[in-house]
Amino acid sequence: MIVEATGLHKAFGSTKVLDGVDLRVAEGTVFALLGPNGAGKTTTIRILTTLLRPNLGSVRIAGYDVVREATKVRGVISLTGQSVALDDQQTGRENLVMIGRLMHLGRPAARRRATDLLERFDLVDAMNRRVKTYSGGMRRRLDLAMSLVSQPRVIFLDEPTTGLDPSSRTTMWDAIKDLVSSGTTIVLTTQYLEEADRLADRIVLINGGRVAASGTTDALKSQVGGDRLDLRFAVEADVARAAALFDAPRGTDPLVLGIPSDGSAKHLHRVLDDLRTAGVPVVKVSSHRPTLDDVFLSLTTTDRTSVQV
Amino acid sequence: MTTTAVHGGARNAVSDSLTMIGRSIRLSRRNVDTLVMSIVLPLLMMSLFVYVFGGAINTGTQYINYVVPGIILLCTGYGAASTAMSVADDMTSGMIDRLRSLPIRSSAVLTGHVVASIARNLLSTTVVIGAAIAMGFRPDATVTDWVLAAVLLLIYVLALSWLAAGLGVIAKSVESASTLSFLMLFLPYLSSAFVPTNTMPSFLHAVSENQPITPVIETVRGLLTGTPTGNTGWIALAWCVGLLTCSFTFATWLFRRRTHG
Numbered sequence: 001m002i003v004e005a006t007g008l009h010k011a012f013g014s015t016k017v018l019d020g021v022d023l024r025v026a027e028g029t030v031f032a033l034l035g036p037n038g039a040g041k042t043t044t045i046r047i048l049t050t051l052l053r054p055n056l057g058s059v060r061i062a063g064y065d066v067v068r069e070a071t072k073v074r075g076v077i078s079l080t081g082q083s084v085a086l087d088d089q090q091t092g093r094e095n096l097v098m099i100g101r102l103m104h105l106g107r108p109a110a111r112r113r114a115t116d117l118l119e120r121f122d123l124v125d126a127m128n129r130r131v132k133t134y135s136g137g138m139r140r141r142l143d144l145a146m147s148l149v150s151q152p153r154v155i156f157l158d159e160p161t162t163g164l165d166p167s168s169r170t171t172m173w174d175a176i177k178d179l180v181s182s183g184t185t186i187v188l189t190t191q192y193l194e195e196a197d198r199l200a201d202r203i204v205l206i207n208g209g210r211v212a213a214s215g216t217t218d219a220l221k222s223q224v225g226g227d228r229l230d231l232r233f234a235v236e237a238d239v240a241r242a243a244a245l246f247d248a249p250r251g252t253d254p255l256v257l258g259i260p261s262d263g264s265a266k267h268l269h270r271v272l273d274d275l276r277t278a279g280v281p282v283v284k285v286s287s288h289r290p291t292l293d294d295v296f297l298s299l300t301t302t303d304r305t306s307v308q309v
Numbered sequence: 310m311t312t313t314a315v316h317g318g319a320r321n322a323v324s325d326s327l328t329m330i331g332r333s334i335r336l337s338r339r340n341v342d343t344l345v346m347s348i349v350l351p352l353l354m355m356s357l358f359v360y361v362f363g364g365a366i367n368t369g370t371q372y373i374n375y376v377v378p379g380i381i382l383l384c385t386g387y388g389a390a391s392t393a394m395s396v397a398d399d400m401t402s403g404m405i406d407r408l409r410s411l412p413i414r415s416s417a418v419l420t421g422h423v424v425a426s427i428a429r430n431l432l433s434t435t436v437v438i439g440a441a442i443a444m445g446f447r448p449d450a451t452v453t454d455w456v457l458a459a460v461l462l463l464i465y466v467l468a469l470s471w472l473a474a475g476l477g478v479i480a481k482s483v484e485s486a487s488t489l490s491f492l493m494l495f496l497p498y499l500s501s502a503f504v505p506t507n508t509m510p511s512f513l514h515a516v517s518e519n520q521p522i523t524p525v526i527e528t529v530r531g532l533l534t535g536t537p538t539g540n541t542g543w544i545a546l547a548w549c550v551g552l553l554t555c556s557f558t559f560a561t562w563l564f565r566r567r568t569h570g
Binding site for chain 1: 314316321327328329331332335336339340402403404406407408409410411412413490548568569
């Protein structure tokens, strides 16, 4: 495990932000911290990247303790924060060389590295222009490039695509996928389920400073149930008869009955046959696959009361 | 290919500071406002005091010879005040987190801004002296006098710049940093910079005689134009060294407190 956090607690004054968070990230994987605003995502990232000390608990990154061996940790990680951290009055190239120098690469190596990254992020044409002339998407790309100067083993990305237009977002996702294929470990936070679904091997859902759920995207989806058939009827009496027939609980919509399914055509046939035999007319059938949204909603709504302090 | 670099140690600390100094100087050079402030303001101030107010102020000497040290100190105040704004800019943007997540001593960011401030002040002081000479300033200082004046001014500017850096660390925004540093700009007016203090009401007279800027100005004036300085040189030095010690401690302590979660 390249990142191991155990029992993280953090409070600012009387406000509890983290209330016992455990995380384990395997090397070479993408790990997403998912949660609504104020869940404690950024605080967690700040602790993992040595910017903030936890009140309780410990973190080891690549075997180094984030509090006692902060300099060593900083040598193997990089952070791209929520707000783009670039000098507007320096050129793209100067920004990159500066970071290279601060990572103690030596001047020629820092320059070479800057050139490589400018090529990789398609910024060569703009490299000698000041960053203040860059578009939003270019700034994000340069910001990510800044994180890669040191060839870090773990990259932390705090909401990497918040505020980006859809095409810049896709570019960013591709860049992140490229990193993973070269063996880098990525820890990212996001509010977007789609982003976590697309990128992450494992997801931890945090809410109110606690881990509400964790696992692979598939495991999380199956946690809220597998596929489901939604049967719509014309009158409530039919819903009641169908519910008795399949021994299924009634849902929130009075005219719809949801029943568990394995998603196969065979199962669908059997359900329809049973309904015809029993003489219950069904109006409409739809099959429903759970999304991460379902996971998110079910967990953030049911758990909220128990974690508020 | 992986590059392994060694972090920490004295050599890296020096190289980190140099990198940050290079950055801050580059940023100052490219910031049009700061640059105008460093060049145009000294010229405006010189013209204003020499040609507009100067004729009406009786100092017992050529006014231009009297006022040059005051203008130098006034302009250093402006030069140092912009340090507060650049530090606040780093502290309130994502930049400070990026720098802190690197394996460097992050206070190098303050060193960078302070040294850039010295460079800006060197420029504006040169402009003031050049303009003064063009307007008729005739110093009768020896090389030693010039060196002593330069050393005293350097310590003074360092003290002000560290103070400004500290204000930049506590400021919640760039705007409030600029407000906080206002006092530094106001103090020279309450000194013997532009008028002899003996015409001020007794309360103000006491304030101006006992604030740090008056002895610094009297000393610089004495060194450049040969007016008697008595022991003001030592008083000025004591003030400057004392202020520097306090402002450096203040700034670095605040920085540590703000950046250690």
